[in-house]
Amino acid sequence: MTTLRKDTPVSPAPPVEGLDARLVVDRGAFRLDVALTAAPGDVVALLGPNGAGKTTALRALAGLVPLTGGHLRLDGTALERTPPEARPVGVVFQDYLLFPHLSALDNVAFGPRCHGASKAQARAVAAAWLDRMGLAAHTGAKPRRLSGGQAQRVALARALAVHPRLLLLDEPLAALDARTRLEVRAQLRRHLAEFEAVAVLVTHDPLDAMVLADRLVVVEEGRVVQEGGPADIARHPRTEYIAQLVGLNLYRGRADGHAVRLDTGPAITTTEILTGPVFVAFPPSAVTLHRDRPTGSSARNLWRCEVAGLETHGDQIRAALTGELPLAADLTTVAAAELDLHPGAAVWATVKAAQTHAYPA
Template identity: 90%
Template sequence: MTDIDETPAGLRDRGLPGEGLDARLVVDRVTFRLDVALTAAPGDVVALLGPNGAGKTTALRALAGLVPLTGGHLRLDGAALDRTPPEARPVGVVFQDYLLFPHLSALDNVAFGPRCQGATKAEARAQAAGWLARMGLTGHAGAKPRRLSGGQAQRVALARALATRPRLLLLDEPLAALDARTRLEVRAQLRRHLAEFEAVAVLVTHDPLDAMVLADRLVVVEHGRVVQEGTPSDIARRPRTDYVAQLVGLNLYRGQADGHTVRLEAAGPALTITEDLSGPVFVAFPPGAVTLHRDRPTGSSARNLWRCEVAGLETHGDQIRADLTGTLPLTADLTTVAAAELGLHPGAVVWAAVKAAQTHAYPA
């Protein structure tokens, strides 16, 4: 890391005391209600994750002041921002399509914020040059946005947001506009810049990999409500909704535990687990834990065995993912060779087996 004196103002402002973000965002619309609580300490990166229409972008716009709250509160570093106009908030925003000024160079795009805050043209351009250097874009300072690649434009947008020395940085799907190859590189760069950012950062995304790599904590929103929050590893190990389970690639079920047996809800089958639990629980296992057989296996040690029908097949990485219905709806991953040997096709009847040791049960 560079010496603190060489770091542009607003990055690692260690001398600035901060209490972070304390918000309850309530937004009422005709057919939708957002009610999301968010807290974060300075230095935290929080990802809002959820399906389309969950309320993620509404929450982000409420934090920026672009959507008025109808209830709740919004405090940043102890100051109430509920009635503060957007332009007066210490908030920086990186929009999904970056929204760079097309008639300005990269340097002047970044200098725009400091100029609005009262810096002279020379001062603003000097600050902007420092930020572009930080982003590895010194050689592109004079380029207009149309001459920049997607990754370069994303870094200019991030520099423009940080140049205003925000106490809250908002990123709306910051990698969505990039192709897959560029996304890998820019994600790593963005992670490094966020790790150096001293204030609070809130990221909105529907991509679980972006959330897992970039954020310290995930807040999962569905239907305008928080359904789960925690560290990426907590979320991945213990999903609590079907949406989260699908994101992290797990089969998830809810039921009542009695010792090593879980009776699933809605008159479903029983599962054998290794944990000794009692009461409402979730049971999860990865698709790779499922083995498929054309005939009912007789010598298998798996305690969990169900008759299923193949509803669909799709390529998943270098494997085939089978969508199964029947006694227990689930997904299974198998190699292309195994799928061919089994003669899998929609409508085929198979037996699915899962060992108790490959399940993970936890209180609901």
């Protein structure tokens, strides 16, 4: 065994790269308490209903809202007391907040100028970033002359031009129409894949989160209720909000073999063999509706329900059902017409055990 002499120099521990934060913010009756960690290259999406605390968390990371507790470390450096302008953080706001009197070039050059670059140096950096964003032909355009997608890319270039170690994106696609959103989402995914530091994205759109993020953190009432990879979150929702977000019917109960007795409602038969507290989920497309009680059906799950409402859902009709088991069912417009579905109509709902998915609660 080797013994270190007292005067032997000890190598310092390598700095911890990435984000390590516990964001505690008290605002009247609301308390945010969210832990976030991410390595360089990670894209983390904060999801949650309105008022959950997503934007408060983002603003706390940017230094625009002071912490009342917890900590905030970026690449091993504590930032709790660092003013916003001194943090290595880039922000893309929902409405982009481009300076209306400046050209696209000077909007992007603004950050490097604030960090001490000369006008010529800052403009050279800005021109390079606009070229990367496919906007070389729009360097002289003022924001009012840019499309929504172009303005979004200018805002992203402005945030990246200062080489941030943390990139914050607040609903970056919310201001775009559906067609532009599809194109810009693909472009943003490419740029985030090339970004070598940490990116945190706030969104209420599950598709944006699933496409852009490596990991999802779901916040409700100021707390993290679930986190994990997009596929795991989609397959194993743990709250009603998440289930609705990913389009699943979700129930909680106690399993005994193939049978799950729900906390409120009937039993559901599943193919999994489990014991103890579980969740059971199945998509609305797994539900088959009948006006009369089916005979000879292979479905192991059968419930008498009533149509509470109907709405268009993509190219299908989504029926909200109440009764023995509240649930959502998807069917074609032809099937809805043949069943003569309308609010108040009595129906029988069936789901095959093989189309359910049970997992520990």
